[in-house]
Amino acid sequence: MARQLAMVINLDKCLGCHTCTVACKNLWTSKKGREYMYWNNVESRPGPGYPRNWEVRGGGFDANGNVILGELPAQADYGEVTEYNYEKGLFNGGGIVNAEPEPSWGSNWEEDEGEGDFGENYYMYLPRLCNHCTNPACLAACTRNAIYKRQEDGIVLVDQDRCRGYRHCVQACPYKKVMFNSFKGQSEKCIFCYPRIEKGKPNACAMQCPGRIRQVGFLDDTSSDVYKLAVQHQVAIPLHPEYGTGPNVYYIPPFSGPSTVDDQGRPINIDRIPMTYLRSLFGDGVDAVIATLRAEREAVSSGGSSEILEVLNSNNRYSL
Ligand code: SF4
Ligand code: SF4
Known part of the structure; x- marks a missing residue:
């Protein structure tokens, strides 16, 4: 029987520290051709994300279930690969990177900027990785049958012996989570840390x-x-969810606590992150989730209990 591994990420508690990204980078994407790759990345939203403007580049499936080949992001959309020069930047009045001209955009360029006027501005962190979809558009688009989904855990992998680097998968993935290694001439993506999973250990991003x-x-x-x-x-x-690929990375939407104060300095309980924005990310179903989380929190505040909050506040990282 086919089984599916999944990950739940609680956005209400994300620190935006990028430890997950660094853990993944150190383990999987430090080799040649992968310099610009972040199989796991953390975006400040609203914002263009990584690769830049990935949400408007297309992909996924149409209403008839046909795979859509979207736009191929340019290399610059992933950000240029540069080396830091702290000596120059910190002590010699120069730019902080070894590049001429200095880059004008890169991954996390607009970190913590968010949107809105001062006092009503907001942002949130959105960690992203391949969703190991139930209906992967990358797999459907590959004319080499190089992408496969494992029966035992649903992990989606690119067979490096078969891939010829046509990049249809990059076009078709609406999340733009398959990437092209120009040094090898092949597509690569998050492998859900399957060598760790096979040993009963969680993904490096989750562990760290x-x-x-x-x-x-x-x-x-x-x-x-x-x-x-x-x-x-x-x-x-x-x-x-409207992309139609059946993602298996799930998110607890940010609970959006009060951020504005009245003229007495008391917090006003309004939504910091507009529901319209959350709906644009997670669909209309996010309203019911926020309502449930609010009710659970109120139940606990009034002396009751909540299995949901207990699970969310536990230190568990995996059950494999
Ligand atoms: S998901 Fe990533 S950025 Fe968010 S708290 Fe965990 S390690 Fe930090
Ligand atoms: S997120 Fe993209 S790369 Fe990952 S399985 Fe889904 S379609 Fe494929």
């Missing part, structure tokens, strides 16, 4: 996350936190 906001497990394992959050209580939802 200091906020402990990532949980990994099988969707059909009723004892796993992933099952409780995504299946049983349905408070973890995928990013852009």
Whole structure:
């Protein structure tokens, strides 16, 4: 029987520290041709993300279930690869990187900028990785049959012996989470740390996350936190479900606590992150999730208990 591993990421607790990105980079993408690759990245939203403007580049499936080949991002959209020069930048009044001209855009260029006027401005962090989709557009688009989905855990992989670097997968993935290694001339992507998973260890990003906001497990394992959050209580939802790929990375939407004060300095309980923005990311289902989370929090504040909050506040990172 086919099984599916999934990850739940609690956006309400993401610190934006990028430890997950660094853990992934150190383990998987430090080799030649992967310099610009972040299989895991953390975006400040609203913002263009990584690669730049990935949400408007197309991909996924049309209403008839045909795969859509979207736009191929340019190398510059992933950000240029430069080396830092702290001596020059910090002590000699120069730019901080060894590049002429200095880069004008890169991954996380607009970190923490967000949107809105002072006092009502907001932003949130959005960690992203390949969703190991149930219906992967990358797989559907590959004319070499080089992309496959494992029966035992649903992990989607690129067979490097078969890939010829046509990049149809890059075009078709609406999340732009397959990347091209120009040194090897092949496509590469997040492997969900399968060598670790096979040893019963969680993904490096989940293991190293200091906020402990990532949980990994099988969707059909009723004892796993992933099952409780995504299946049983349905408070973890995928990013852009409308793309039609059936993502298996689920998010707890940010709870959006009060950020504005009245003239007495008391917090006003308004949504910091507009619901319209959250709907643009997670679809209309986000309203019900926020309502559930609010009700659970109020129940606990009034002396009650909440299995959802207990799971979210636990230190569990995996159930494999
Ligand atoms: S997120 Fe993109 S690369 Fe990953 S499985 Fe889905 S379609 Fe393929
Ligand atoms: S390591 Fe965890 S808290 Fe830090 S940015 Fe990544 S997901 Fe967020």
